[in-house]
Amino acid sequence: MTFSIVGRDARTGDLGVAVASKFLAVGALVPFVRGGVGAVATQSYVNPTFGPEGLRLLASGLDAAAVAAHFQASDPGIAQRQFGLVGADGSSVTFTGPDCHAWAGGYAAADVAIQGNILAGPGVVEAMRAAWEAGPRLPLPRRLLAALNAGDAAGGDRRGRQSAALVCAGPGRGYGGLTDDWVNLRADDHAEPCRELARLLDLHDLLFTRPESTRPLTDEELAWLRALLVAQGHATALPGGPWDADTEAAAWALFGTENLEERWVPGGQVDPVALAYLRAQYPTRVG
Incomplete structure (x- = not known):
C-alpha cells in the first residue's frame, strides 16, 4: 500500500526517505532517518519498531545487510513486511516478504533502496530508479522527491493517493546549523500528496536555506x-x-x-x- 525510496548523497553524506501511500499520515510510520547513521523505510503491515531498531543497529556498526538479517530472524510477521535500509557507509538492502500484496518488489544498489507494494506494476519501481539515477547533482531532498514523483506518475499505489512524506538529515543541515535534522515534511491527507510535498519543499527552501550569494x-x-x-x-x-x-x-x-x-x-x-x-x-x- 506504499512506495518509498531511501537514499544517501555520496558527496555530502546526507540521508533521507521519501514515501507516498493511499494511507493516512504515512509519514508518521514509515520514514526514520538519523544523520551520520542511516535511514529506514518500514511498510506493508508496517512494523514501526524497525525504524528505531534499525538505526540503533546501524549506529552499533552493523551494515544494512546485517540489520535486514536481524529483522528477518526476529519478526514472526516478516512474510508480510517490506522495508528498505541505507547505512551511512552506503550499504543498502530492500526486502519484500512473500505475503506482501501484489504488485510488490524493490531495487537496491549502493546508496539507494526502492520498494513498494500494492503498486500499479513493476514500472513504478523502474521509474523511480531511473529518476534517482538521473539526479546525482541534485540536493538529496530534490533527488528523492523526483524519484517519488516519477513513481507516482507511473501509477504508484494502485488504490490511489492520500499522503506523502519527505525526511532528510545531514551534517549541520538543521535549523541554525545546530542539528543534523534537515527536512521533515508531510502531506497527511491530500488529493495530490506528492504535488503538495513539492510545494512544501519549495517553501522549506525559501525559509530555511542559507544565502548562496549576497x-x-x-x-x-x-x-x-x-x-x-x-x-x-x-x-x-x-x-x-x-x-x-x-x-x-x-x-x-x-x-x-x-x-x-x-x-x-x-x-x-x-x-x-x-x-x-x-x-x-x-x-x-x-x-
Whole structure:
C-alpha cells in the first residue's frame, strides 16, 4: 500500500526517505532517518519498531545487510513486511516478504533502496530508479522527491493517493546549523500528496536555506525597505542615507516576523532570494 525510496548523497553524506501511500499520515510510520547513521523505510503491515531498531543497529556498526538479517530472524510477521535500509557507509538492502500484496518488489544498489507494494506494476519501481539515477547533482531532498514523483506518475499505489512524506538529515543541515535534522515534511491527507510535498519543499527552501550569494541594497531598495519597516510597525521613523543601526534592528525584526531569519544578512547586505520574496509579499512602496 506504499512506495518509498531511501537514499544517501555520496558527496555530502546526507540521508533521507521519501514515501507516498493511499494511507493516512504515512509519514508518521514509515520514514526514520538519523544523520551520520542511516535511514529506514518500514511498510506493508508496517512494523514501526524497525525504524528505531534499525538505526540503533546501524549506529552499533552493523551494515544494512546485517540489520535486514536481524529483522528477518526476529519478526514472526516478516512474510508480510517490506522495508528498505541505507547505512551511512552506503550499504543498502530492500526486502519484500512473500505475503506482501501484489504488485510488490524493490531495487537496491549502493546508496539507494526502492520498494513498494500494492503498486500499479513493476514500472513504478523502474521509474523511480531511473529518476534517482538521473539526479546525482541534485540536493538529496530534490533527488528523492523526483524519484517519488516519477513513481507516482507511473501509477504508484494502485488504490490511489492520500499522503506523502519527505525526511532528510545531514551534517549541520538543521535549523541554525545546530542539528543534523534537515527536512521533515508531510502531506497527511491530500488529493495530490506528492504535488503538495513539492510545494512544501519549495517553501522549506525559501525559509530555511542559507544565502548562496549576497549584495548591497540599492538606494531604491533601501528606501522601499525603510518605508515597509515603518508601515509594518518595526520602527516609528527611519532616516534617509546609508544603512544605520536603527534600520538594521528594524530589518532584523521584519525578517524574524516573516520567518526569514536563516536568510538574514547584516550590514546593509541582502540575500536576493529573501528580497524577492519580500517584494512579492509587499509589492507597492508604502509611505
